[in-house]
Amino acid sequence: MKPLVSYVITRALMFLLSIWGAFTLAFFFFHLIPGDPVSAYLQQLEQQFSQTVDAADAAAMAAEMKARLGIDGSLPEQYWRFLGNVFIRFDLGPSFINFPKPALEHILEKLPWTLWLLGTSTIISWILGFVVGGIIGTFRNNFASQFLINFSLVISQIPSYFTALFALFLFGYWFVLLPTKGAYDPSIEKDLLNPRFLLSVARYAIMPAMAVVMVGVAGTLISTRSLVTTILGDDYLQFAHAKGLRRSHILMRYVLRNAMLPQITGLALSLGFVLNGFYLVEIIFNYPGMGSLFLSAIRLLDYNLILGIVLMSITVVLAATFIIDLLLPLIDPRIKLSD
Amino acid sequence: MFVVDAWKRSGYFRVGGIMLAVLLAIAVLQPWLSQLALQNPDVSPMSMGTFEPYADPSLRHPAGTDKLGRDMLALLFLGIRVSMLIALIAGCTATGIGISLGFIAGYKGGWVDAVLRTGTDMVLVIPSLPLLIALAAYLPTISIPVMSLLLAAFAWPFTTRIIRSQVLTLKQRPFVDLARTSDQGDMSIIFLEILPNLLPFLGVSVAVGMSSAMLAEIGLQLIGLGPASINTLGLMVQQSVQSGVLAIGKWWILFAPVSCLIAFFVALNLINIGLESAFNPRLRSVTGD
Numbered sequence: 162m163k164p165l166v167s168y169v170i171t172r173a174l175m176f177l178l179s180i181w182g183a184f185t186l187a188f189f190f191f192h193l194i195p196g197d198p199v200s201a202y203l204q205q206l207e208q209q210f211s212q213t214v215d216a217a218d219a220a221a222m223a224a225e226m227k228a229r230l231g232i233d234g235s236l237p238e239q240y241w242r243f244l245g246n247v248f249i250r251f252d253l254g255p256s257f258i259n260f261p262k263p264a265l266e267h268i269l270e271k272l273p274w275t276l277w278l279l280g281t282s283t284i285i286s287w288i289l290g291f292v293v294g295g296i297i298g299t300f301r302n303n304f305a306s307q308f309l310i311n312f313s314l315v316i317s318q319i320p321s322y323f324t325a326l327f328a329l330f331l332f333g334y335w336f337v338l339l340p341t342k343g344a345y346d347p348s349i350e351k352d353l354l355n356p357r358f359l360l361s362v363a364r365y366a367i368m369p370a371m372a373v374v375m376v377g378v379a380g381t382l383i384s385t386r387s388l389v390t391t392i393l394g395d396d397y398l399q400f401a402h403a404k405g406l407r408r409s410h411i412l413m414r415y416v417l418r419n420a421m422l423p424q425i426t427g428l429a430l431s432l433g434f435v436l437n438g439f440y441l442v443e444i445i446f447n448y449p450g451m452g453s454l455f456l457s458a459i460r461l462l463d464y465n466l467i468l469g470i471v472l473m474s475i476t477v478v479l480a481a482t483f484i485i486d487l488l489l490p491l492i493d494p495r496i497k498l499s500d
Numbered sequence: 501m502f503v504v505d506a507w508k509r510s511g512y513f514r515v516g517g518i519m520l521a522v523l524l525a526i527a528v529l530q531p532w533l534s535q536l537a538l539q540n541p542d543v544s545p546m547s548m549g550t551f552e553p554y555a556d557p558s559l560r561h562p563a564g565t566d567k568l569g570r571d572m573l574a575l576l577f578l579g580i581r582v583s584m585l586i587a588l589i590a591g592c593t594a595t596g597i598g599i600s601l602g603f604i605a606g607y608k609g610g611w612v613d614a615v616l617r618t619g620t621d622m623v624l625v626i627p628s629l630p631l632l633i634a635l636a637a638y639l640p641t642i643s644i645p646v647m648s649l650l651l652a653a654f655a656w657p658f659t660t661r662i663i664r665s666q667v668l669t670l671k672q673r674p675f676v677d678l679a680r681t682s683d684q685g686d687m688s689i690i691f692l693e694i695l696p697n698l699l700p701f702l703g704v705s706v707a708v709g710m711s712s713a714m715l716a717e718i719g720l721q722l723i724g725l726g727p728a729s730i731n732t733l734g735l736m737v738q739q740s741v742q743s744g745v746l747a748i749g750k751w752w753i754l755f756a757p758v759s760c761l762i763a764f765f766v767a768l769n770l771i772n773i774g775l776e777s778a779f780n781p782r783l784r785s786v787t788g789d
Contacts, residue, residue, distance in 0.1 A: 183626055190631060194638045201638050314512075318769035319762055320715050322722065326741070326758060334746050430625065437629035437715075441722055445741070455630060459637050459723060467634050474627045482625065 165490060176483040183475045188243050191468055192236060198464040199226045202257075205462055229261075230254055230464055253469040257461050264469040267454060272473065274344055275450035279439050282370040283377065287428055290381025295417045297382070298389030299408060310386060317379035321438040325372035325445045332368060339368050342447040369446045373439060384427060388420040422493050429482040436474055502700045506778040513774025519767035523580060523760075530581040534574040537562075545574035546731055554750055563756050567743045576756050579733040583764075586648050586717060586732065591710030593652035598659020598705055603690060605660065606667025617664070620657045628654040629719050636725040644730060647720075651713040658712070659705035666701055670694050700779040704772050711768045718761065733757045733764075 191198075200223055207214060214222065227233040231242060231254050246252045253268075255261035297306035316324075333341035345351070346361040353359070392398065393416060401411050440452030447453060451470055458466035506513040526533065534545045543550050548568040555565040563572035605616040632654055636642060642650075670676065671694065679693050714734075720726050721734030724742075728735065736757035745753045 179622065183622060186622070186626075187631070191634070194635060198638055201640075314769065314773060315766050318711065318765040320718065320765070322718070323758055323762060326746075326754065330746050330751055330754075334749075334751075430621075433625045433627040436627040437719065440627075440629060441719055444722065455633070456723060459633060459725070462637060467630075467637070471630045471634060474630050478625060478627055 168490060169487065172483065172486045176479060176486075179479055180476065183479065184244075184247060184472060185240075187468070187471050187475065188240060191471075192232075192239070198462065199223050199230070199232070202226070202462040202464070232464070247472065253472070254465040256458075256466045256469075257463040258457065258466065264463075264465040267466060268451065268469050268473050271449060271451050271454045272477075274448065275439075275443070275452070276477070278344075278366055278369060278443075278448065278450065279373075279436065281366070282373040283428075283432075283435060285370070286374040286377030287381055287424075289374070290378040291385050291417070291421070291424055293378070294382040294385025295389050295412060295420060298386040299393065299412050299416065301390070310383070313379035313382045317376065317383060319376060320441075321373050321376045322441040322445055324375045325369060325442045328368045328372050329445065340365050341368075344449050365448075369442050369448055372442050373435070376438070377435065380431070381424065381428075385420055385424055388423060389416055392416050392419050418492075422489070425485055425489065425492065429485045432478045432481050436478060502703065502775075502779065506700070506703075506775050509778040510774035512770045513778065516767045516770025516772075516774055519763055520771060523584065523764060523767065526577055527581040527584040530577045533577045537571055537574040537577065545570060545578045554748075554753075557752060564750070564752055566740070566753055567745075572753060572756055575731060575736060576733075576760060578731050579736050579757060580760055582644070582730055583714065583717065583733040583761075586644055586651070587710040587714045587764075589645065589648035590651040590655060590713035590717075591706045591708075593649060594655035594709035594713065595659050595702060595705045597652065597656040598709070599663050599702070601656070602660040602663025603667055603694075606664040607671060607686070607690065607694075613664075616660070620660045620664075623654070624657040624661075629716065632716055633720060633723055633725060636720055642725075642727045647717070647726070647730070648713070651716045652709070654716060655709045655712040658708050662701055662705060663698065666698055667694060670697055700775050704775050707768045707772050707775075711765055714761065714764060733761050737761070 200219075203214070203219060203222060203226070206212075224233070231246065232239060234242075246254070251265065253264040256264040256267050258267060293309070297309050300306055329341055332339045340346070344362060344365050345358060346365070349355065349358045349361055351358060398411065398415060401415060440450075440455060442448075443450045443452030444456050451473065455467070455470045457463075458470060507517065538545065538550075548570060551561065551565045551569045551571060553565060553567055553569040555561055557564045561571050561573065563576060565571055566575070601616055601620070605613045605620075632650060636650060639646065639650075676689060676693055679689050684693075717726070717732060718734035718737060721732060721738045722741070724738060726732060726735055726738075734757075737754065740754040740757070745751065
């Protein structure tokens, strides 16, 4: 078999295996939570309507709810049903929001917003961090480089929802330049072919994206710079230098190409972390993505929706990792040759 | 002692160390400091309606008062103390878990290592915050220890990774071979030969564990899941976001806890960079330190 084909097949199998592993982990995690979700929900209802239900009725209600949610029966039984529902029927069960609208439908409505904003800001911040990191790694001894690296060292650890709060304050309230809430102007007709709608989508995305980009750039910049510094010490680059190649040529042709591979793998590893911060940024801006949906699911203690969003987040991260894996042979010729 | 070495060798460590020491001093001296801010020994910083709500910063209230008429400075001191305590417990617990798993994986090798490494990578890649939030949503009560343990449960993979890779290289070293041939047991090799060499890395992992616990804590609080009776810095951020202080122009109410948290993150990060550049010569060129 061709090495490239076997590479793709191995990666695909690894992807499916890790999806199964992570889903199983999530399933057991949700079933080992002390205090079951159904009685927690019923208690919340009791408090909300200040009613007390006697024990027998409560038990009957709980049993009915469990049957509706598909979480009755023994643990192995539930696990098999869960696997069948998720992997074969693509069904996450009904949600409490507009009951019995399926949880998956809610998620699929919000998913495009998250993917668009998260995708754009991650790609922008990676490219920007990579290029600037490469440049200040090559030209290390000047004031601008020193300033940039120290600034990044400080900012890289600040969570993105803090930069979001700063942006909100500065551009949303102080200089009233950008909209503070939502994903598009509600007065414009929602139509993907309408240029005014697309323009408003872009405008509403600037602030949340900026918050994620600022922190992301700093992280990529630091690690790219350290990689470039190490690569520059290698013999073949000393030779390229001695041959009289221009520094910019060396940077583009040799250094950045070699730094790209570990940086792309690093991007895959950090995606889960990025998503964590991203949900909170969404919540701060009331952006209609998965983060905001998760918040309403948590408020309602909507079991299927909470589990569904956790599963979908895992899928998004693992799928992105898988796509990155598939792109690697384009960048690294060694993968194509080895078998 | 590695702290003294790092202090001598790295400017980053000095700056970060001083910042953390100031925060730590505030946390320890909090009962006295908040009495000073409140000027009344009978009032607790948490009790509502003590002062006029939303007062601007003045000599009497250097950081103003919040919506519930509480002195922001006294609240801030209390927040630093509680957040620091939670982060410290969580960071140390996470480091403990990380060290144990890292040592088992690195020292045992073979299939144990393979399983632990895959598991660690999995936990690292999976977005942990939704899981953490879901867990917190179903817990009946959350106290400071429960909160810390929750946060620790998601903060250990980083430590496991660094400890494992360090143990892998250290166990190849001649002095470990010598210990093994002179018939020392595994436990004594681990604790007497390998562990002392890892102290700077333990420093790094406590710092990383603390900052990721802090990060997750704010995440929980922003969703509104932290206990409202425990005044952490995260809760202060959440309350001020909730009451919309930016929209009414009272930005300092939000920026007081946020800047404390940023100081905390930056201090821990500088300590990390300092420790790494002082003890990992390969990285010294990176920071140019």
